Amino acid sequence: MNFIAYLLSPAGLASGAFLLVVAIMVVGALIAVAARNIFHNVLGLAMSLFGVAGLFLFLNSPFVALMEILIYVGAICIAICFAIMLSQPLYLPPPPRNPLKVLGALAGAGLIFAFLGLLTKRTTWAPAAERSTDWSITTLGHYLLTNYVLIFEVISLLLLVAMLGAVVTARGGRGSS
């Protein structure tokens, strides 16, 4: 009875929502790397990115969460779908897996997980002495157009160059079409 009362309190509901978001993220990531069908991989990636967007909501940043859904799920996953349609046909059976390679990859990923986990466990994190409490999107916009305006412009230049480069590469290079 006590447990149900806790589950229905605001803190309990928030914890349940957090666990749900985490489950979506982890299961999606596992589908994204473990499924045999490449199309299922993309769907798993989209599911995992929705989970990451939920984490960003829990971290007080609804704007970044919406951008995550817009850019990653809306643009990158769709672009990957196009690349799948333009490359290997889906009806061909995928090549058999090499168990040695899978074991090696598991060992490598497990080692990295253990190392970083120990590092996180051993470190004491000290918050900054003075912390601002200004979380508004207005401030974020001001920062983008004052302190970080140079990086903002360089990023737009990078996107333009990447777009041109993608067009040139995918067409087969100069003079060969």
Next chain:
Amino acid sequence: MLIFNQLQTYLYLAILLFAIGVYGVLARRSLIGILISVELILNAASINFMAFNRFLAPHPAVGQVITLFIMAVAAAEAAIALSIIVAVYRRLKSINIELATELRG
């Protein structure tokens, strides 16, 4: 202390996502599978930035700005990688990286 109000929770989640991505990069042979795993790794980095931003940083806008830049660079990287994948498929009729050995001596 609630589970979603601790820095450690988010750091461990980011590590888990990073490890899953590293496994994918090492184990997959399809170029698109590797690209998907790289996106997972980039998202783990984003979660780390946002967690430090929420719990430690002096100003909360900085981590959000960095995360937005990570997203933009990831979009550029995905566009380039996908065009390379299409070019490789046109040349080799396959996107299995173990067949892309033309530069082997």
